[in-house]
Amino acid sequence: MRAFATGMLSAFGHSPTIAIPDFQGEVQWSSGDLQDASLRIVIEAASLSVTDDISAKDRTEIERKMHQEVLETDGFSEIVYECPQVSSIQKMGEGLFSVVLNGELTLHGVTRNQPVTARVTLKADTLRAAGDFSVRQSDYEIKPVSAAGGAVKLKDELKLSFNIIARKS
Numbered sequence: 001m002r003a004f005a006t007g008m009l010s011a012f013g014h015s016p017t018i019a020i021p022d023f024q025g026e027v028q029w030s031s032g033d034l035q036d037a038s039l040r041i042v043i044e045a046a047s048l049s050v051t052d053d054i055s056a057k058d059r060t061e062i063e064r065k066m067h068q069e070v071l072e073t074d075g076f077s078e079i080v081y082e083c084p085q086v087s088s089i090q091k092m093g094e095g096l097f098s099v100v101l102n103g104e105l106t107l108h109g110v111t112r113n114q115p116v117t118a119r120v121t122l123k124a125d126t127l128r129a130a131g132d133f134s135v136r137q138s139d140y141e142i143k144p145v146s147a148a149g150g151a152v153k154l155k156d157e158l159k160l161s162f163n164i165i166a167r168k169s
């Protein structure tokens with residue numbers, strides 16, 4: 001996940017890259033064309049961490065603000081994305097697809113429709129999906145975080161990218 005600094009002193013601010021190390025998910029599919037595919041991913045919100053090469057002090061402060069002031073992980077411990085079916089599938093080649101998921105994202109206690117476009121590769125019992133999408137914090141009742149008396153803020157829009165591998169069990 002990537003957040004971007006804005007404001008009068010944004011050149012001196014930090015646009016953090018956030019990793020999502022603790023998540024679980026389930027993809028269900030039985031056909032080779034993904035018509036019956038569904039997805040559910042659960043992220044432990046408290047596991048989100050800054051991956052940038054910054055001082056330990058800055059990392060600690062950014063993560064503290066992210067967990068306590070932005071995500072409020074004590075009250076909203078999970079981030080969930082559920083998509084009961086793929087809404088659009090375009091075959092790009094043998095085992096290669098472009099898909100649109102029209103699922104629901106629950107973040108900060110708010111559930112909203114969140115379309116996600118992905119490139120999917122199917123090989124034997126393995127599915128690999130990669131893509132990116134944007135989320136506006138204000139859509140999930142998240143207050144904008146700022147520093148330096150408001151001279152540095154994070155933009156409302158966050159950019160997320162993913163590369164996930166699922167194996168049939």
